[in-house]
Amino acid sequence: xxxxxxxxxxxxxxxxxxxxxxxxxxxxxxxxxxxxxxxxxxxxxxxxxxxxxxxxxxxxxxxxxxxxxxxxxxxxxxxxxxxxxxxxxxxxxxxxxxxxxxxxxxxxxxxxxxxxxxxxxxxxxxxxxxxxxxxxxxxxxxxxxxxxxxxxxxxxxxxxxxxxxxxxxxxxxxxxxxxxxxxxxxxxxxxxxxxxxxxxxxxxxxxxxxxxxxxxxxxxxxxxxxxxxxxxxxxxxxxxxxxxxxxxxxxxxxxxxxxx
Amino acid sequence: xxxxxxxxxxxxxxxxxxxxxxxxxxxxxxxxxxxxxxxxxxxxxxxxxxxxxxxxxxxxxxxxxxxxxxxxxxxxxxxxxxxxxxxxxxxxxxxxxxxxxxxxxxxxxxxxxxxxxxxxxxxxxxxxxxxxxxxxxxxxxxxxxxxxxxxxxxxxxxxxxxxxxxxxxxxxxxxxxxxxxxxxxxxxxxxxxxxxxxxxxxxxxxxxxxxxxxxxxxxxxxxxxxxxxxxxxxxxxxxxxxxxxxxxxxxxxxxxxxxxxxxxxxxxxxxxxxxxxxxxxxxxxxxxxxxxxxxxxxxxxxxxxxxxxxxxxxxxxxxxxxxxxxxxxxxxxxxxxxxxxxxxxxxxxxxxxxxxxxxxxxxxxxxxxxxxxxxxxxxxxxxxxxxxxxxxxxxxxx
Numbered sequence: 270x271x272x273x274x275x276x277x278x279x280x281x282x283x284x285x286x287x288x289x290x291x292x293x294x295x296x297x298x299x300x301x302x303x304x305x306x307x308x309x310x311x312x313x314x315x316x317x318x319x320x321x322x323x324x325x326x327x328x329x330x331x332x333x334x335x336x337x338x339x340x341x342x343x344x345x346x347x348x349x350x351x352x353x354x355x356x357x358x359x360x361x362x363x364x365x366x367x368x369x370x371x372x373x374x375x376x377x378x379x380x381x382x383x384x385x386x387x388x389x390x391x392x393x394x395x396x397x398x399x400x401x402x403x404x405x406x407x408x409x410x411x412x413x414x415x416x417x418x419x420x421x422x423x424x425x426x427x428x429x430x431x432x433x434x435x436x437x438x439x440x441x442x443x444x445x446x447x448x449x450x451x452x453x454x455x456x457x458x459x460x461x462x463x464x465x466x467x468x469x470x471x472x473x474x475x476x477x478x479x480x481x482x483x484x485x486x487x488x489x490x491x492x493x494x495x496x497x498x499x500x501x502x503x504x505x506x507x508x509x510x511x512x513x514x515x516x517x518x519x520x521x522x523x524x525x526x527x528x529x
Numbered sequence: 530x531x532x533x534x535x536x537x538x539x540x541x542x543x544x545x546x547x548x549x550x551x552x553x554x555x556x557x558x559x560x561x562x563x564x565x566x567x568x569x570x571x572x573x574x575x576x577x578x579x580x581x582x583x584x585x586x587x588x589x590x591x592x593x594x595x596x597x598x599x600x601x602x603x604x605x606x607x608x609x610x611x612x613x614x615x616x617x618x619x620x621x622x623x624x625x626x627x628x629x630x631x632x633x634x635x636x637x638x639x640x641x642x643x644x645x646x647x648x649x650x651x652x653x654x655x656x657x658x659x660x661x662x663x664x665x666x667x668x669x670x671x672x673x674x675x676x677x678x679x680x681x682x683x684x685x686x687x688x689x690x691x692x693x694x695x696x697x698x699x700x701x702x703x704x705x706x707x708x709x710x711x712x713x714x715x716x717x718x719x720x721x722x723x724x725x726x727x728x729x730x731x732x733x734x735x736x737x738x739x740x741x742x743x744x745x746x747x748x749x750x751x752x753x754x755x756x757x758x759x760x761x762x763x764x765x766x767x768x769x770x771x772x773x774x775x776x777x778x779x780x781x782x783x784x785x786x787x788x789x790x791x792x793x794x795x796x797x798x799x800x801x802x803x804x805x806x807x808x809x810x811x812x813x814x815x816x817x818x819x820x821x822x823x824x825x826x827x828x829x830x831x832x833x834x835x836x837x838x839x840x841x842x843x844x845x846x847x848x849x850x851x852x853x854x855x856x857x858x859x860x861x862x863x864x865x866x867x868x869x870x871x872x873x874x875x876x877x878x879x880x881x882x883x884x885x886x887x888x889x890x891x892x893x894x895x896x897x898x899x900x901x902x903x904x905x906x907x908x909x910x911x912x913x914x915x916x917x918x919x920x921x922x923x924x925x926x927x
Contacts, residue, residue: 305857363703364710392715393716393860396713398703400707403704408672431695435790435794439789449857488590491711491712492745493587493746494571494743495572497743499740506905508907510906510907510908517913523904524886528808528832
């Protein structure tokens with residue numbers, strides 16, 4: 270079975286903070302990590318390979334330093350790693366990103382399952398996974414929390430919904446986006462780390478993926494950011510550290526009208 | 530496609546350095562210089578420059594017949610014939626925007642045996658409802674729903690297309706936008722229009738809510754957006770409103786699907802799901818065990834709310850994942866969020882900090898949750914929560 274896992278390198282959002290004095294982003298010491306949701310995608314990709322045999326290829330689109338994320342994925346058990354990197358991709362929105370990754374995946378050859386995290390923690394769009402599936406004209410199951418079975422070129426998965434989950438069957442090839450509940454990612458093994466150090470990362474530019482230039486990067490992106498601003502800070506709250514009974518009475522009194 | 534700094538206009542004021550989310554701008558000989566390997570052409574710097582010293586050249590790709598696209602569409606998500614509450618929120622906002630633009634609101638209603646429910650969409654603010662009714666559309670499946678929407682957009686050409694940022698909505702319109710080759714902005718928390726140009730101004734949080742971005746699709750139609758629950762008010766019901774119901778027939782051959790729904794399993798313990806809830810009572814590690822969540826359920830019941838959970842409580846197996854609030858769970862913005870025994874790690878805060886009112890109860894006065902709290906009580910959850918339950922019960926006579 271050929272499995273492709275798409276990942277994104279993101280700033281560790283837990284560290285991105287606003288300087289209250291200048292109202293700007295503090296970036297010092299902010300590390301780049303693999304998007305937390307993609308860790309579950311990697312784990313699931315590696316587990317499927319271990320169960321069914323075959324190969325797990327990890328792929329990312331990003332700046333040259335995204336290579337580090339790919340090496341980490343190899344340490345976690347992925348076999349091949351592809352970095353899709355070119356200045357022509359700069360400014361890509363979700364449409365252009367989906368197009369670029371779909372073209373790169375086509376170039377990897379035959380595939381059975383593509384796995385993505387449900388969304389990236391920096392953009393939070395959840396649009397690129399379905400975008401890739403649509404560009405490749407394959408079915409998708411989003412928000413997968415469990416793969417129940419794979420046989421005879423069909424896959425059955427549990428898809429999370431607001432109320433619980435749905436059980437959905439799809440033909441292969443297909444694309445899945447996965448949520449945290451699907452597995453518990455392993456830590457890299459020592460052997461994996463050694464392999465990651467030596468691994469050769471395949472690097473593709475725009476000309477390598479047979480792409481229509483007009484659909485790449487900023488030019489291929491219908492959405493434009495017209496303004497970026499910091500949200501107004503929350504007004505300072507009232508903290509009660511005395512008698513809890515008194516605090517509860519006051520809070521209930523203040524909120525009661527909002528509840529009726 | 531490129532970004533350019535006009536050296537003659539750059540005064541070396543360094544304002545652009547601070548706004549760049551990617552640290553791609555530095556100063557060299559008192560002029561701003563852009564590192565092309567870091568720059569994502571996001572455009573944040575353009576606004577910051579007081580001297581119009583930065584320019585991004587964009588392509589002039591356009592949707593053909595762009596000026597023919599008119600009106601605002603709302604995807605009327607339904608499950609088993611029940612229109613989802615986010616639809617009424619969207620209709621309220623769409624009505625307001627349509628009145629500014631002097632245009633129409635159309636609800637698109639897809640399902641089976643749903644025509645009788647279409648009228649309520651008019652009562653909530655739609656001028657027209659397009660109904661597509663087929664046994665093949667009874668339950669949501671990505672492919673047939675996508676094909677229906679794509680065909681309808683091509684026929685009617687709406688200028689804007691709004692959809693709830695639900696599991697269904699985000700999965701579905703991501704496909705639709707690609708098929709239509711247009712822009713889609715995810716999870717908006719603010720919408721406005723530019724009446725002169727007809728642009729939809731789509732504002733959304735990024736980087737876990739640390740910054741906000743306003744996004745436009747100037748040259749592509751429809752301008753598509755998914756919108757977060759609970760940020761807009763539901764429109765009022767006005768039964769005197771008149772409108773048109775259009776039944777569209779779609780060829781059954783178009784409604785094929787490679788995915789098939791085998792079963793639906795509902796597992797949310799309380800009947801209200803947390804994304805839709807007006808009030809959420811959430812518990813964390815401080816609850817000490819699954820049995821103590823009963824205290825939170827009691828309070829939630831008195832308030833008519835739902836029970837949420839921190840990651841710690843889900844990882845300990847105390848609550849199902851569908852109740853998890855935070856970066857790896859759900860983002861919620863209820864009217865009132867009550868955090869009980871939750872310390873408030875940033876991963877939790879990004880999932881709930883846009884709630885209207887936050888009440889935090891924690892033993893530790895230095896817990897970060899208090900930094901976002903409207904009201905904080907430093908105390909023992911096992912004492913404070915039953916107190917709140919009792920007092921609310923008295924005050925609300927429930």
